[in-house]
Amino acid sequence: MNIHDLQHQFIAYAMSIGVDKIGFTTAAPFTELKNRLRRQQELGYQSGFEERDINKRTEPLQLLDEAESIVAIAMAYPSRMPNAPVGKKGARRGIFCRASWGVDYHTALRERLKLLTAWLEEHVEGVRVESMVDTGALVDRAVAERAGIGWSAKNCAIITPEFGSYVYLGELITNIPFAPDTPMEDECGDCRLCLDVCPTGALIEGGQLNAQRCIAFLTQTKGMLPDEFRTHIGNRLYGCDTCQTVCPKNKGKINWLHEEFQPDPELAKPLLTPLLTISNKEFKAKFGHVSGSWRGKKPIQRNAILALAHFKEEAAVPNLVALLTKDDRPVIRGTAAWALGKIGGEQAQAALLTAMLKETDEEVLGEIDKGLAFFNQ
Template sequence: MVNSGLTNGVEETLETRISKAALDLGFVSCGITSAREDPVRAERLEQWLGDNHHGTMEWMETRAHHRRSPQALWPEARSVIALGMSYAPSADPMRLEDYPAHARISVYAQGKDYHDTVKKRLKALARWLVAEELGAEVKVFVDTAPVMEKPLGEAAGIGWQGKHTNLVSPDHGSWLFLGAIYTTLELEPSDPQRDQCGTCRACLDSCPTDAFPSAYRLDARRCISYLTIEHKGPIAEEFRTALGNRIYGCDDCLAVCPWNKFASTAHAMREFLPRAELASPRLGELLALDDAGFREVFSGSPIKRIGRGRFVRNCLYAAGNSGDAALLGACEKLKNDPDTVVADAAHWAAARLTSSL
C-alpha cells in the first residue's frame, strides 16, 4: 500500500486520496477490490449463461472468458477501482402508470447518454492517478466491455447486488451508474458490502413479466428492459400487454426498493436531469417519427442506439395497450411501414384499439 500526503498531521493513503479525487469529479461511491478471479462470481456467470437467461445477447457468451475476472481481460491488472455516479430521479418513476397515452421511458435514459458523462470523469480520475503514481497503468470501462460492474461494485463495497440483481447502495439506493478503472497498482481492497435485502421482496413482486425465477436471478428473456432495448424482432404476444406504456426500459423493480429513501437528487449529475420532451412524451408524437426525426429527437441520448424501427415497435405496443382511439389512425398508417417488425406491431396495435371501441 502506498502512503503519501498529510491531512491534519495524519498520513493519508493513496486509497483515501483516490476516493477524495473521485468525489471531486462527481462520483458518489468509490471502492477497491482485487483484479483476481473470484470463483463464486465466475460460477454464477456460467450458470446464468448455461440457463440461457441472457437471451439473444450473444456478446455475453462469446466473451464470457473475459468476464470471469479483470485479469482474464487484462492479465497485468492488479486492482479494480469501482465507482458509482448517482442519477436519483426527482419525480416518481411510476407516475405515468395511469396515463396510458403517455410513454414511460426509464429514468436513466431521460437525460444525456451516461456512457459519455461517466467515461469522461473516469478518464479524468485515471489521468490523476497516473500523475500521482508514475508508472501506473490504467484502463477505464463503462458498460461497453466484458466487465462485470455489479459484482465488482459489491466486492469493492459500494453496494450489494439486490434480489433484482442490480446494485443497491445504502446511501444512494438503486440509482447508480457504474464504472470501473483497472490498474496495475496493488491497492488495499475495501471491505465488501453486506447484503441488506433481508426478507423484502418488493422488487420481485413488482415485475410485470415475472422475470425473476428466484431471488438474485434474472431471466433477461422476460425482462421489459431487455425486450424493449436488446430484443430485435417482434416481442412475443405473451409479453405485449404487460409492457403497458413502457417504451424504453423499465424502472419498476428499482423504483420500489425501500433503500431509495436514502437517495438524494442533490447528488445526481446535472447531465442526467430529464429532458422536458422525454419526461412525459405523448405516444401520438412518437409514432409520427421517421428515421430523420428519430435521430434528431434522440441525439445525445442512449435511446438512439436502438434505432427508429425498434423504438416505434415499442411505441406501437404501448398504443395498443392505451385504449386511446385517437391513436388508431397512426397505427393504421404504420401497417405499411417498410420495417416488417414495425408493420407487425402496427397490425397488433390497430386490432387491439379497434376491439376496444
Template sequence: MNSILKDKIIHASQDLGIDKIGFTTAAPFDHLKQSLEEQKVNEHTTGFEHPIIDERLYPDQIFNQPQSIISIALAYPSRIKTRPKSIRGEKRGKFARASWGTDYHHILEDRLQKLITFIKEEADQDQTLTFKPMVDTGELIDVAVAQRAGLGFIGKNGLLITEEFGSYVYLGEIITNIPFEPDTPIENKCGECTKCIDLCPTSALLGDGRMNARRCLSYQTQTKGYMPEEFRPKIRTIIYGCDICQEVCPYNKGKDSHFHEEMEPDPEVVMPLLKPLLTISNKEFKTKFGYLAGSWRGKKPIQRNAIIALANARDKTSIPNLLRCIEEDPRPMIRGTSAWALSMIDPNNEEILAFLKSVLTQETDEETQHELLTAIQKMEKTIKGES
C-alpha cells in the same frame, strides 16, 4: 500499498464528479462461473453481455498484471422536477430512469478519464502506470466489482444497492497495475423481503440475484423484432426500460439524487408524445433522442413500443395513425404491431376488420401475416360476442 495515494483519490473523488468510490483486488470472480454458465445454458442471457465468460471473471485475461480495481458510482435522479404539459387527446410514453439525461456511458467515461488523469498526476512518477476503464459495455460485471469494492450489496433484483442512493446509481470501474488496500465487501441485506420478486410482472427474477434476462421488460423494450404478445400489455406506456423492481424496493424509498446537471431529464424528451413517434424521421429521432442511452438501438424499437403503448392506453384517437402505419410503413414489424394494436383499441370496429382482411391478402411477410390473422380472429370473436 499506496495508502497515501488511495486517500488522495478518495478525497478528490467528489470534486471529480464521483459520488462513491471503492477499491478491490484484481483477484478472479470465479465464484460466479457456475452461475454464468448455467444462465447461458438455460438461455437466460440477452446477448448484450460480453460473450466470453472467462474474460468477465478473470481480470488477468484482459489486462497485463492487474493489481487492483477501482469501482465508482454516480447517483442519478428518480423523480422529474417538472412534468411535461398535458395536451388534450394526446398520450405520452416514458423512458425508464436510467435513460434520463445524457447517455450514462459518456458521463461515466468522462469521470473515469478524469480519475485516471488525477491518479497519474499524484502517483509515483518512477512507476509505469497502466489503466483499463470500462462501463457496462466492458468485460467485467459491474455489480460484482462494486459489491466486492464495498460500494453496496447486490439485491435480489440483481442490482447494486447503496446505502446513500439506493440502486439509482451508474457503475464503472478501472483495472490498474497499482496495488491498493482493498475495501470490505458488503453482503446482501435484503433479508426476508421479496417485493421485487413478487411484483416483477413477468416473473423474471429468480430469487437469488439472478434473472431470466429475456423475460425482463427492459430487455423486451430493446429487442428489434416483434415483441412476444405476452409482454406487450405488461410494458404499459413505457417505451424504454423498466423500473418496477427499483420502484418497489424499500432501500429506494425517498432516494432522489440531483447531483449532475447532465443527468437531469428534459420532460418532453423522456415523456414524449406517442403519436408523433410513429412517423418520426431518422434525423428527427437522432436530434431529439440521440443523446439518451435509450436511443442506442435506433428508432424502430421505440416506434414499436409507442404503438404498443397506444394500445395499452386504448387511445382511439391514434386509430388513423395506426391505419396509416399499416398502409404506408415499409417495415413489416411496424405494420403487424399496428394491426395488433387496432384489435386491442377498437375490437368491435367492422370497418377496421374489413381493412385488416384486405391487407392480409397482400402481405408477404410470414410473421406479419400471423399478426394480421391473429388480430382478425380476435376481432371476429369480439364482434360475434364470443369474448
C-alpha cells in the same frame, strides 16, 4: 508518495469531479460469479448483449496482464421527475426508464474514468489502466459489490445506503496495488417485493434474472415482441423500473445531484403519436444523447405502438393504419396490425381486412389474423 497517501488523494480527486462513491478491490478472479454465469448460460437466461467469453467477464488479468486492483465508481441518478407531463386521451405518453433520463450515462462515466486515468498517469510512473462502463467485459455489479459500493440485491441491482439502487457503475483495472475495501452485508432480509411484482416473472429468485423475460431487455429487442409480453409493456418505451420503485431501500432516495442526469420531461415522457412518424434524423437530434436511443428508433416505435394499444387510443387509429399500409418494415406493420385489433372500431377492422388482401409477408399476415381475432372475442 506512499500507497496510502496516493489512495487518499485519489479518492478526494474522484469526489471533486462528481464521483459519488468509490471503492477498491483486488484483481483476483470472480470465481463464484463464473459459476453463476455458466449456469445462466446453460439455462438460456442471458440477454445476448453481454461479453460471451465468461473468462473475460470474471478474470481481470485477462483484460490487463499486470492487474493488481480494480477501482469501482458510482454516480447517482434521479428517481423523480418534477413537473412530469401527464398523458390524457388524445395525447397519450410513453416513458423512458430513469436510467435513460438526462445525458447518456456511458458518456458521463467515461468522462470521469478518463479524468481518473489521467490523474493516475500524472502521479504514478509506469501506471497501467483499463477502464470500462457497462459495455466492458467485467460485470459492473460484481466489481461494485466486492469493492464495497453496495450489496447485490434480490432484484440483481447494487443497492447503496446513500442513493439506493439508482446508481450508474463503472470501473478501472490498474497495476497499482490499492488497499481493498470490505464488501457490505446484504440488507434485503426477508423482503421479496421485487420478486413478487416483476410483471413477467423475470426474477426467478433472489439474485437470479432471466433476461429473456425482463421488460428492460424486451424493450430493446428489434423483432416482433412475443405475444405473452405485449400487454405487460404498458407505456414503457425503454427499460423498466418496477423492481426498483417497489424497493423499500429506495424510499426517499431522490438523488438530484447532477444536472446532466436531470430529465427533460418531454424526452423522458414523450407523446406517443409523434414517435410513429419521426425520421431517423429527427430521432437522432431529439433522443441521440440519451442512453435509451442506442438501438435506434425502431424498438422505440414498436413500443410506442404497443403503448397506444395499451391505452386503446382510438385517436391513433389513422396513424396505425398508415403504418400498416405504408411502412416498409414488417415488424412495424405487424405490430400496428395487432394494435389496431386491440384498439378496435370499424376503421381498424376495415383496414385489417384490406391489408390482409395486399400483405405478402407471412409474419405480418399472422399479426393481421391476430388483430382480426380481437373482433370475434
